Amino acid sequence: MLAVSAVLTAALLAFHSAVPNTVGRLGSLLETFLPWLGLAVPLLLVWALLRRSVTALVALLLPAAVWGHLFGGRFLAEGRGAHDLTAVQHNVSDENTDPAGTVGTLLEGSPDLVALEELTPSTLPAYEKALATTHPYRAVEGTVGLWSKHPLSATRPVDIRPEGIDESWNRGLRATARTPWGDIAVYVAHLPSVRLGWKGLDSGRRDESAGLLGAALADERLDRVILLGDLNSTVDDRGLDPVTSRMDSTGRAFAFSWPASFPVSRIDHVMARSGTVTNVRTLPATGSDHLPVAVDIGLDRASGRDRGR
Numbered sequence: 001m002l003a004v005s006a007v008l009t010a011a012l013l014a015f016h017s018a019v020p021n022t023v024g025r026l027g028s029l030l031e032t033f034l035p036w037l038g039l040a041v042p043l044l045l046v047w048a049l050l051r052r053s054v055t056a057l058v059a060l061l062l063p064a065a066v067w068g069h070l071f072g073g074r075f076l077a078e079g080r081g082a083h084d085l086t087a088v089q090h091n092v093s094d095e096n097t098d099p100a101g102t103v104g105t106l107l108e109g110s111p112d113l114v115a116l117e118e119l120t121p122s123t124l125p126a127y128e129k130a131l132a133t134t135h136p137y138r139a140v141e142g143t144v145g146l147w148s149k150h151p152l153s154a155t156r157p158v159d160i161r162p163e164g165i166d167e168s169w170n171r172g173l174r175a176t177a178r179t180p181w182g183d184i185a186v187y188v189a190h191l192p193s194v195r196l197g198w199k200g201l202d203s204g205r206r207d208e209s210a211g212l213l214g215a216a217l218a219d220e221r222l223d224r225v226i227l228l229g230d231l232n233s234t235v236d237d238r239g240l241d242p243v244t245s246r247m248d249s250t251g252r253a254f255a256f257s258w259p260a261s262f263p264v265s266r267i268d269h270v271m272a273r274s275g276t277v278t279n280v281r282t283l284p285a286t287g288s289d290h291l292p293v294a295v296d297i298g299l300d301r302a303s304g305r306d307r308g309r
Contacts, residue, residue, distance in 0.1 A: 002048050002056030010063035011038045011069060017238060020259040024200015027184035032201075034076040035074075035254065038067040048301060071164035074254050078279045083296035084181055087113040087270050089192070090129070091230040093288035094118040094143075102286040103130035109283070109294050110134075113177070114147040115228035117190040118288075132154045142170025144229075152186075153176045160189060160212040172213065176222070181299050183224040189213050189229035206232050207239040214242025215274075225273040230290065232267050247271035257291040270295040272301035 012019070016034055019027040030037070040066050048056035088111040096118075106114055114135060116127060124140065131138070135147035139155040146152070158172030171190040176183050191213070192205040210231070217225065227247060233240050235250045238275055244250060249272045256263030261281070268290055270277055276298045283292040 002044060002051065002053055003059035004045055005040070006056065006059035006063055006081070009037060009271040013037055013063060013066045014171070016179060023240065024043035025203050025239075026200060028203055028207075028233070029196070029201040030241045031238060032234055032237045034234070035067075035071050036264065038063070038071065041067065054133045059228050067111070071254075074252050076194065076252075078253065080279050080296060082298065083111065084275075084299045085179070085226075085280060085297045086111045086193055086294065087115070087228060087297060088227060088283070088292055088294045089115045089230075089268050089270050090119040090226040090283075090292035091288060091290040092119065092123075092286065093290065094120050094123075096123065097124050097286035098287040100130045102288070102295070103127060105284055105286050106292055107134060110292065110307050112149045112179075112226065113186060113226065115188040116145045117143060117145075117230045119143050119145050124180050137149060137224035139173055139175045142168075144171050144190050145241060146173060146175055146188050146228075148175075148186075149181075152176065152180070153178060158187065158189065158213070159215050160191065160209045162208040162212075162215070165205075172216075174216070174220075177226075182224065182303075183222055184224040184226055185220050185301075186212075187217070187225065187227045187229070189227065189231065191230065191232045191308075193232055203233070210240050211242045214246055217246040223274045224299060226275065226293040227269070227271040228299065230268050234265055234267060235269070246270070246273065248273050249275060251277040251295055252279040255280045255282050255291050255293055257282055258289070260285045260289050263291060268293045270297070272297050272299075276300075276305055 021027040126164045131147045137148040137152045139146045143159040155175040160172040191209045194203040257266050257268040277295050277297040
């Protein structure tokens with residue numbers, strides 16, 4: 001049983017995409033917490049030692065090797081090497097009572113771009129005031145906003161509403177940042193939440209919204225694209241494939257951002273196309289149930305053109 005459990009763990013890690021999503025979206029549920037499946041290895045190790053099972057100990061090398069191949073590199077420290085931009089992504093929470101303190105935390109790394117979600121009419125003025133000096137350019141659509149050190153133009157909402165949601169639900173925007181390295185299309189998005197119940201993972205609306213966001217990214221005319229947002233899942237989840245397949249880099253570090261009290265998953269992301277996301281890290285806790293995520297971005301020098309679509 002120990003050896004079989006070890007082989008099953010390795011199989012789930014290596015072939016997680018084969019787990020079907022037809023019932024309760026079990027595949028997406030597994031992929032959302034895929035790194036944590038590695039906890040089975042030390043648990044089985046203790047069991048094998050207690051049973052003095054050499055066969056089980058040998059079998060445990062398989063899931064340990066697979067986990068190390070998939071996630072071991074995420075433990076390698078990344079220094080702040082050469083980069084062009086720094087960006088911060090944060091779901092500030094509509095219950096956050098300290099916008100000024102939150103902004104103080106977000107500005108610690110002197111980011112070029114700051115994306116916020118769950119803005120409310122009552123707190124938006126406070127965020128605008130706190131960011132006005134350092135980030136004079138801003139774009140706000142519904143409950144999402146972007147603040148920039150570089151001029152913004154061509155700002156517009158991005159419709160990522162699932163079917164049946166009225167027009168007051170506005171959680172996507174697109175703007176062009178005019179930087180010293182050329183124009184960059186910047187997207188900010190907040191995908192619908194998922195729920196875990198007795199029927200499994202309820203992620204239908206999130207997946208539909210991800211499809212709409214992916215279509216918008218596919219139609220983007222600029223080569224250089226940066227996406228910031230609370231996507232309500234990890235990059236391992238197939239539900240985000242329409243988005244992740246359109247971006248070149250998502251950053252390798254774990255940088256778990258949710259929940260802030262005991263982070264187990266990174267559902268807050270900064271992704272780049274024609275660029276590389278490095279040095280992914282979380283910032284100290286704010287008044288939100290998410291931790292802020294900061295990244296450095298190196299731009300592809302061969303890009304910066306209009307794709308001519």
